Amino acid sequence: MIKSICLKNVNLKVFVGAPPAGAPSEVWGREVEFLKGRSYLLEASSGRGKSSLCSFLYGLRSDYVGEISFIGENGGELRGADCDFVKIRKRSLSMMFQEHRLFPELSSVDNVMLKSQLTGFAARRQVCEMLSRLGLEDRLDTKCAKMSYGQQQRVAFVRALCQPADFIFLDEPISHLDEENARIMSQMLKERQQSDGVGVIVTSIGYRLPYGYDDVLKL
């Protein structure tokens, strides 16, 4: 179980010696700690490394300098090569990718179930209820290839909720959603945070998920 994620002087390799123009970052090159149970909004304009940071934290990329460490409940620390990201992704970290990474040949329910059955987190009925809350009740058995970008975004969100987690990363989750769906999404996320005490890290290019964030950081 991960209690917090610590970033020590982490910076994108491409930013070293050539920082992006604009206001200085509150994350890159600084010491930052994300705590379980709290919510964070990482805000930045395009090209400031929002998705890159998510990928670093999720263990998909390592083209950064500095140090990222995961602090466990018992104070133990895991960093770099010590991390078994297969286990961490299964039990501790969940990610809603900006590009969704859904499987177009599977239905919306099957896409979520593929994730959920990894840990037996939610039954098919529960998954259908979650998708229905986001207005996808008539799209449950529709292949994702035949769904709109906004619909796919909602499926990807439900998928991110359907696993045990200490932190949930949402990379620009509502870029193609209307206000009502954004509100429902926010409500579902809140319910999850309250029930399991997960940490929430949301990125935004300006169009914010309406949420009572504990911290807003400029990237």
Next chain:
Amino acid sequence: MRLLFKLLRQNISITQILGFVIVNLLGGVIVLFGVQAYKDFDELSRKEDQLLSKSYIVITKSVSIINTAFGSARTFSQKDIDEIKSLSSVASVGEFRTSNFRVRAEFSLGQGRGFRTDLFLDAVPDEFVKNEYSATDGGRMKWEASVDSDTIPIILPRNYLNLYNFGFAASTGNPVVSEKLLGKFPIELVIGGRRYKAFVCGLTNKINTILVPWNFVSEANEKFASGEKKRPARLILTTDATEFDDSIIDFLDEKGYIIEGDSSHVRLQNFIYSLLYVVIGVGFMFSLLAFFMLVISILLLIEKNKEKIINLFSMGYSVQQIAKTYQCLSIIVDAAVWLAAAIIASIFYPSFSMLMSTVSPGFVPASLLIIWIVAALLAVLFASMHSLVVYCQVRKICK
């Protein structure tokens, strides 16, 4: 697993799988057929070695007008024997002892059928012959007899059986006798008015005489003949090596000695072995080709599903979980193909072995278990190799 298979089975090429199945089935049937035939022929050739304890040859002096005129010249003197004994590749030398009395044999084939003939007997020292043989009643029979015994174990030349089956039996309408059945027909030997029951312990291609225990011939020569000891006309030579080397062949040639036995039989046997090696080799080449066809097919499939594999990995699926889908596919295909190959080989092999039994009476097909064992082993080998290739490829993608 069901969803994972539903996802990853996309892009499976039925044509490629079918190609693998056909080629591997062809190769598999050939390999299994070849291995079973090899086992059966090997069994046939080993029968020869079972009679005597070691690798052996029997030598005589060549028969010419000169030594026909001077009878003693075709027998081996003590000096000849000592000279042969001194050869490094010869482990031991034994003299043949010939019966000096009249032997009459009566063969009964049931229903009043049978025949009689005059025979002769020979013996080699007992250490050259195995002590025990399987008796026809399933028990063990000792290689021993005396003139007071009622039964005598004998070893017959295989030619005699062929002579009977393809000569005498064919012309007189008597039934043909297989090697297995031979022991069940009683042969009565009449020596000096006394009747002995002879049991055939085995057949040989290398000795053109009827072998009985040494003690029997010695005692019978004393009792039914003058007891005069003659010089041996034949010697049995053994070697500690698997086969005699060329040096002894050269020596025998130089001395004008002749190796007894049917050399064409040996040549035929060698030819059959070579043929079987080629058949198994060709079958294996087909199977190997099929193996690589499936490897390429699976690699292509994995490559086509590369993006899906990366996404699954990023979702929390382990390399093992992802690879399992393709491994199951290859295991099912491999097992099905080798099972089918074993079934086909098991169905058709008996027809082949029946044909072989007709041509070679000594050919007794062994259990078809070998087909199933080899098929199971190759299926496990192929499936393991395919699984390993799949695992390595998926791991490479997920790195």
